[in-house]
Amino acid sequence: MPHTDAAAVALARDGDSEAFRSLVERHSRAVYRLAHRMTGSPHDAEDVVQETFLRAYRQLGRFESRANFGTWLHRIAVNCSIDLIRSRKHQESGADAADLEHFEAVAEDRVDPSPERLMISTEVQERVGAAMATLSHMERAAFVLRHFEGQSIEEISRALGLKANAAKHSVFRAVRKMRVALEPFVEG
Amino acid sequence: MTMRHLSDDDLVLHYYGEMTAADEQRAAGHLAECQACQHQYGSLQRVLAFVDSAPMVEAPDGFERVAWARLEPALPTLRRGWVSWFVFSPARLAWAAIVAVLVVGAFMAGRLTPQTAPSTGRPAATEASDDKVRERILLVDVGDHLDRSQMILIELVSSDSTGNVDISAEQARAQQLLAANRLYRQTAVTTGDATLAAVLDELERVLVDVAASPSTLSHADLDAVRRRIESKELVFKVRVVSSQLRERQKAAILERTGQRALDTTKS
Numbered sequence: 001m002p003h004t005d006a007a008a009v010a011l012a013r014d015g016d017s018e019a020f021r022s023l024v025e026r027h028s029r030a031v032y033r034l035a036h037r038m039t040g041s042p043h044d045a046e047d048v049v050q051e052t053f054l055r056a057y058r059q060l061g062r063f064e065s066r067a068n069f070g071t072w073l074h075r076i077a078v079n080c081s082i083d084l085i086r087s088r089k090h091q092e093s094g095a096d097a098a099d100l101e102h103f104e105a106v107a108e109d110r111v112d113p114s115p116e117r118l119m120i121s122t123e124v125q126e127r128v129g130a131a132m133a134t135l136s137h138m139e140r141a142a143f144v145l146r147h148f149e150g151q152s153i154e155e156i157s158r159a160l161g162l163k164a165n166a167a168k169h170s171v172f173r174a175v176r177k178m179r180v181a182l183e184p185f186v187e188g
Numbered sequence: 189m190t191m192r193h194l195s196d197d198d199l200v201l202h203y204y205g206e207m208t209a210a211d212e213q214r215a216a217g218h219l220a221e222c223q224a225c226q227h228q229y230g231s232l233q234r235v236l237a238f239v240d241s242a243p244m245v246e247a248p249d250g251f252e253r254v255a256w257a258r259l260e261p262a263l264p265t266l267r268r269g270w271v272s273w274f275v276f277s278p279a280r281l282a283w284a285a286i287v288a289v290l291v292v293g294a295f296m297a298g299r300l301t302p303q304t305a306p307s308t309g310r311p312a313a314t315e316a317s318d319d320k321v322r323e324r325i326l327l328v329d330v331g332d333h334l335d336r337s338q339m340i341l342i343e344l345v346s347s348d349s350t351g352n353v354d355i356s357a358e359q360a361r362a363q364q365l366l367a368a369n370r371l372y373r374q375t376a377v378t379t380g381d382a383t384l385a386a387v388l389d390e391l392e393r394v395l396v397d398v399a400a401s402p403s404t405l406s407h408a409d410l411d412a413v414r415r416r417i418e419s420k421e422l423v424f425k426v427r428v429v430s431s432q433l434r435e436r437q438k439a440a441i442l443e444r445t446g447q448r449a450l451d452t453t454k455s
Contacts, residue, residue, distance in 0.1 A: 017263065021256055028255040032247035043389070045247075046258075050370075053259050121243050128242035146204060147236065153206055171204075172197045179196075179235050186234045 005069035013060050024053055027070060031077045038081035038144050040132055048084060052077040078149065082159050085141045131181035135174050142167055143174035194218060194225045199232050250400075257400035261367045327437045330372050330384070334430040337365055337391055341423050344398070345414050353410050356403040363399040366392065387429045390420050 001022045002008040008026075011019030028049055035048035055076050056063075063072055132140060141160055145151040151159070157167035194202070194215055201207045202215045219225050340358050347353055369392045376385035394417055405413070417423065 017260070020263070021260070024256050024259060025252040028252050029247050032251060032255075033244040036245045036247075042245075045245075046255075047374075049255055050258055050262070053255070054262060057263055121241075124238065125242045125245070128239050129245065131239075147239065168206075172200055175200050175232070175236075176196065178239060179232065182235045182238055183231060186238045187231065 006065055009060060009063060009065065009069055012057070020053075020057060023056075023069065027073055028053070030070065031073060034074065034077050035081050037148065038078070038141060039084060039137075040129075040135075040140055044084055048077060048080045051080045051084075055080065078145075079159075082141060085137045086161055088137050127182065127185055131178050134177050134181060138162070139170045139174040139177070142170035143178070146171050193222065194228070196228070196232075199225070199229050202229070203232060203236065253400050254396050257363070257396050258366060258370070261363050261399075262370070326372075326375065327433050327440065331430055331433040331437065333365065333368055333372060334391075334426050334433070336361070337369070337395070338423060338426045338430065340365070340398070341394070341417055341426065344410070345417055345423060347410060347414075349410070350407055352407070353405050354403060355398065355401065355405055355410070359398055359401065359403055362395045366395050366399055369395060384429055384433075387422075387425050390422055391426060394420075394422060 002011055002019055005023065005026070008019040008022045012023065031049050031052050032045050035045035035052070036042065039045055039048060052073065056073055059076075063069070132143075135143060138160060142156050142162075145156045145159060146153070153168045153171065154164060156162075156171070157164045160167060160170075162170065198207075198211075198215060202212065202219070205212075207215060219229060340361055343358055344355070369388055373385055373388035373392060376382075376388060394413075397413065397416065401409070401413070
């Protein structure tokens with residue numbers, strides 16, 4: 001197995017599937033984490049991992065050997081996640097226009113003010129996961145791109161095929177929902 | 189106070205540095221003086237810091253192995269000639285076969301489907317007819333795919349060996365079926381066929397497991413695979429869906445025959 005990504009990429013370019021396998025083994029978990037954050041679904045995350053590595057394999061010739069393979073793959077994974085989310089745009093249920101008041105009522109039902117328990121990281125993960133699950137596909141994507149990926153509203157609007165104002169409001173709605181869901185825990 | 193209170197959306201824009209320079213200056217000035225807005229902003233910061241503190245969801249154990257098992261059959265080659273591309277990979281042969289079946293099927297369906305409207309006629313009706321042709325081809329292909337998958341499942345479930353078992357043959361077939369299964373599952377999701385998509389999803393997970401397993405399984409390992417198949421009642425589900433597909437095929441044929449008879453009577 002090649003010791004570095006650069007060596008593995010060089011071999012994979014020549015058709016060495018074992019070298020490519022080593023890249024999959026090194027990076028598939030990171031791609032999965034990102035894809036899960038973007039899509040919110042283990043199943044979709046698996047599909048994104050598959051599509052990401054397929055695209056990477058097809059584009060290996062274009063990869064500049066001085067670049068960082070993980071960073072390059074990360075960008076491909078973001079694009080694959082966005083493609084999947086955009087393909088679901090038409091399937092977006094009423095969640096996109098979700099009634100915030102109704103959501104607030106649901107969120108209140110789930111309040112369990114026991115701050116000690118929140119020290120446990122899995123508990124935090126669950127809380128944040130549950131809050132993220134209330135976002136529509138578009139809100140989630142816009143929020144992840146803005147908050148975790150550091151993309152500007154303008155970049156997000158281009159990536160998601162939305163008008164700038166719509167992208168901005170997706171971020172606003174997402175943050176509003178996150179606040180409603182998480183403030184009771186955070187504020188104690 | 190230098191301006192009226194900042195809205196929640198203003199605070200979000202300020203947090204992410206998305207305000208124009210002039211708005212940013214005004215907002216920062218206001219925040220420095222207004223306790224109510226400071227409180228709101230502090231609350232927003234704490235929530236978003238809490239979001240940052242959540243660990244990301246990890247892939248299940250053995251994910252790398254499963255990812256490779258799903259990926260490998262679908263990988264195109266980079267520099268080898270196109271002949272070796274087919275010769276060296278039975279999985280790619282399976283892909284080629286699927287494409288060939290779809291192309292030939294579409295061609296034959298086009299030949300066999302009576303033209304019910306002149307070429308300058310109603311595009312909507314033609315599109316509907318094309319959709320039905322595509323659906324018929326898909327029904328045949330998926331039915332065949334399910335039958336072949338069912339055979340592998342039955343072979344694994346009914347193996348009565350008490351020692352080590354060589355499953356390399358089943359493994360090779362599972363690998364061939366994987367790429368097609370993924371394609372059919374995605375088509376079923378796109379067309380809104382939830383039942384078929386769900387069964388293909390469960391099937392895919394078992395096919396991945398089989399494809400990614402060692403080629404020789406101990407009795408205990410085989411038992412685990414068998415239990416996984418049986419716990420999901422996968423053989424039964426595949427059989428039911430396969431039989432439903434056959435019914436849909438029959439209905440499609442009857443519909444076509446009826447349409448032909450109608451056309452003959454008209455002419």
